[in-house]
Amino acid sequence: MSTVVKTVNLVKIYQDGAVPVPAVRGVDLHVEPGEFVAIMGPSGSGKSTLVHMLGGLDTRTSGEIWLDGKRVDTLSESAWALLRRNRIGFVFQFFNLVANMTVGDNVELPALLAGASPKVARERRESLLAALNLTDRAGAAPAQLSGGEQQRVALARALANEPSLLLADEPTGNLDSRNTRDVLRLLSEVHKEGQTIVMVTHDARVASLADRLVSLFDGEIVDDGRIARRRTRTAGEVIDLR
Amino acid sequence: MRPHLLALLAKEPAHGYELKQALEQTFGSAYPSPNIGQIYVTLGRLEKDGLIRAVDVEQSNRPNKKVYYLTAKGRDVLEAWVDEPTEGPRVRDEFFMKLVLAPLTGIADRMALISRQRRHYLSLMGDLNDLMSRTAPTDRVAMLLIEGAMLHLQADLDWLERCQEDLA
Numbered sequence A: 001m002s003t004v005v006k007t008v009n010l011v012k013i014y015q016d017g018a019v020p021v022p023a024v025r026g027v028d029l030h031v032e033p034g035e036f037v038a039i040m041g042p043s044g045s046g047k048s049t050l051v052h053m054l055g056g057l058d059t060r061t062s063g064e065i066w067l068d069g070k071r072v073d074t075l076s077e078s079a080w081a082l083l084r085r086n087r088i089g090f091v092f093q094f095f096n097l098v099a100n101m102t103v104g105d106n107v108e109l110p111a112l113l114a115g116a117s118p119k120v121a122r123e124r125r126e127s128l129l130a131a132l133n134l135t136d137r138a139g140a141a142p143a144q145l146s147g148g149e150q151q152r153v154a155l156a157r158a159l160a161n162e163p164s165l166l167l168a169d170e171p172t173g174n175l176d177s178r179n180t181r182d183v184l185r186l187l188s189e190v191h192k193e194g195q196t197i198v199m200v201t202h203d204a205r206v207a208s209l210a211d212r213l214v215s216l217f218d219g220e221i222v223d224d225g226r227i228a229r230r231r232t233r234t235a236g237e238v239i240d241l242r
Numbered sequence B: 001m002r003p004h005l006l007a008l009l010a011k012e013p014a015h016g017y018e019l020k021q022a023l024e025q026t027f028g029s030a031y032p033s034p035n036i037g038q039i040y041v042t043l044g045r046l047e048k049d050g051l052i053r054a055v056d057v058e059q060s061n062r063p064n065k066k067v068y069y070l071t072a073k074g075r076d077v078l079e080a081w082v083d084e085p086t087e088g089p090r091v092r093d094e095f096f097m098k099l100v101l102a103p104l105t106g107i108a109d110r111m112a113l114i115s116r117q118r119r120h121y122l123s124l125m126g127d128l129n130d131l132m133s134r135t136a137p138t139d140r141v142a143m144l145l146i147e148g149a150m151l152h153l154q155a156d157l158d159w160l161e162r163c164q165e166d167l168a
Ligand SMILES: Nc1ncnc2c1ncn2[C@@H]1O[C@H](COP(=O)(O)OP(=O)(O)OP(=O)(O)O)[C@@H](O)[C@H]1O
Pocket: A014, A015, A016, A017, A021, A022, A023, A041, A042, A043, A044, A045, A046, A047, A048, A049, A050, A093
């Protein structure tokens, strides 16, 4: 299998204001199949801009983006749409669900669009909703849900088409500790099953599930390294560390 | 461990092994399982300081065992321990000293120090995540202790980001 994500000297300069804003300044990032990469960095360091470009939701100013060994930064918008439907799951910092569809249909649709049979799409929907403790809310409209519930629906929807790449931007921003636990459990499950994940987060619990941490600062990668996994320890040993 | 043993003895007199069991029961999986030798050493010191006293209890077929009980002085010390405010977490920690001093020596730059420390914290957080998933949700004391450690770590990470913004 080839590298899932590769960027080469990726640059984004926003030119819509009076002065150009360099948001991403020459990022080289490689993500291998099955890797879980967390992206952290101060507000304004370019995290959202980077993952939006990886999902084709924002155009690059210069540089290259490769997904599954194929160059994609040159694709048309419709080709990107097709790619997202089949290969990429995206959870936004500010969730966007289809307002006039039930929660259940929001989750089921991406699987159907990606070509799953109705039976498979339905099974996927049921298991994701159950994993995120949302089964009771399946018939509700997104507007009737709390922020945390909408965020969990957004995650379920992003995973529905079993994407080769899950991109997520602060997927636990609105969650309390109980709901974060459900999201953590689902993320580590899909990661164990081989899901490749690139995730922006400020939440240390979520980030600690990752294999690797990429730190952004002023639009550049200032650190890229593995998060050490040690042998499992007993309670006393772990707590005594602090 | 001194005040912990005093607190258990305030409830009822006990011998060393009973104290070990009581600690394990009270704290569940959250408490580093106390070593019986450590408990006896601590009891010896508490006795020497007059905070507890021991009586020998005869046992059939076995050597006498020592049952400890709290003295009035011991109760005063215990009450003082409970009443006094508890220190907050240290903010000016070892890492902060490195962060401020290391660049002066030319040994390391701050960005690198902060990045390494961030990954170290995340690795500790990974340990806590594992621990939490192995802890029964009904073990409330252990869960609260783990959650507390997690919140402290999250604060440490947020603070690292502040250091990065202001110092790097
Ligand atoms: N549409 C836009 N037009 C102009 N500038 C933008 C636009 N979007 C983002 N920026 C700027 O680009 C920089 C990076 O923004 P970005 O949203 O990627 O940061 P971030 O790391 O995701 O921050 P946060 O943690 O607050 O979400 C910031 O200076 C921001 O103001």
